[in-house]
Amino acid sequence: MKTRSEELQVFVTVIDCGSISAAAEQLAQTPSALSRTLSRLESRLGVTLLNRTTRRMELTEEGRFFLERARLILAQMHDLEEHLALHRQQPAGRLRVNAAAPFMLHAIVPWIGEFRRAYPGIELELNTDDLIIDLLEQRTDVAIRIGELADSSLHARSLGCSPLLALASPDYLARHGTPTTVEALEGHCLLGFSQPESLNHWPLRHAEGDRWRIRPQVLASSGETLRQLALAGEGIACLSHFMTHHDIRAGRLQVLLAEANSGYRQPIHAVYYRNTQLALRIQCFLDFIQHKLAAYAC
Template sequence: MDRLDAMRTFVTVVSEGSFTRAAERLALSPQLVSKYVSQLEQHLGVRLLNRTTRRLHLTEAGAAYRQRAEQVLAEIDDMESELGALQTQARGRLHVSAPVSFAIRHLAPLVNDFQRANPAVDIDLQLNDRKVDIVEEGFDIALRIGRLRSSSLIAKRIAPVRLVLCASPEYLATHGTPKHPRGLAGHRFLRYRYMEESQEPLLQWLPRSGGGGDKALSELTSNNGDVLVEAALGGAGIALQPTFLCGSAIQQGKLEVVLAEHEPEPLGLYAVYAHRQLLASKVRHFVDFLEGYFGDPPYWDRF
């Protein structure tokens, strides 16, 4: 016996005043309606209804049970209505993880525009360059940059992420502009700690990190791209960085692209979330809002 079905059947029988009318309202047979009520009485161990050939009479236990059952069923209906609204209207708190530098430079306008369009959504935006565990850490969605490996998560590509070698005009005037990747070995390189040599062939031409060897100039390593772009702007060396960080400086002539013909394959900005089916409306609306927001090509690549 499904207890909720039996409870709803009992309440309908009482409100309609007969098994036959309750059966019509519930689109069930009168026999099944009677069976549900009998099973409910057996489960509770009390008689809920006294039946005569003409009328039904609530027992004292039946009257008390009816009142509580109506409250329970009303709360269930309200809950289902609210959940249904969550699926059709964007509302609730959206937990988002995003890379630090990208978020600081590019996410604030998007979040503001999204919340203007979806005022019932609160956003908890947490910035972290590490790869968060979406499910374990309670995130609805994570923005990730890279070449994503296969996983059980759903990933939607939002925008390409170009990587370019760049340096200040002053640095290149002093140290020369390399014409081939092998020429990078004689330059000071501003290295992003998490960039893998196996993924970026250009890095194979650079002097090894850690000092020693025949490096002509020292190396700067950081786990933050903004620091490296600022160092490049100050004439500290050549950096391999995404254009969402250095594109503005390139547009303004403060940095110059080096070895443009050897530009690495683009990475991607991805929206990553746990489930495709029964996706919460707040997540679906946010992912849809992200798509195309930055333009094609993204505004930071228009130089």
């Protein structure tokens, strides 16, 4: 009997998810059904692909060989479907997008309804991570990264850039006063990032340069957490315009020390592995988001 594409997908998903139960949840099937599929696949091939126990599973040598080729076959099938869709000018297929939570919430989620109406054939999977992920390991088509890019094998497309602004709520300023110089920030509660530490170098000009290194009284790993703290009047934060422009417009946050701002803009890039022509579904998504970013990027 011939191996079926559904069996290849089950096998690859089990490996990527790390367990049959996790793969079953992703594929909306039962663990027992996936276990039977794997056994049927191994029976057809006449080899053992996975050594499985109740606690762990490990690829055999034949399994590693088969996994590499299964990925290639599934990718080729996906490309074929996309080329057919391109012929019809209807991008289709699943698109897995990863971004930091603030960017996802403020620059992608508000436009998803419009995007889906424009491209009903694209199935979106939106994931958030505040740390840099491995695209292959997380089965991600495209990731949005904010800030300077490190050298890597990834291909990148610039989507624009966004100013960094020192901000505080009117309530905080009413209670603690408004700093009129960069040096005056030392007398305030400053909200900073636990990582990367470079985000605690605010783009503010002073006597010794155009970056002011703060000593945060409150640290957080996510810009969205810092935004919520600033809105609650807990201190002063330096955040990107793409996530705060509505707050500034509504008066919930106030820009501070605008005359001292060095004008630095955070670069925004989409990164992906493909080194040939971008898949149509990815191209459509990036074109769409780049257009929307123009409203609050430079």
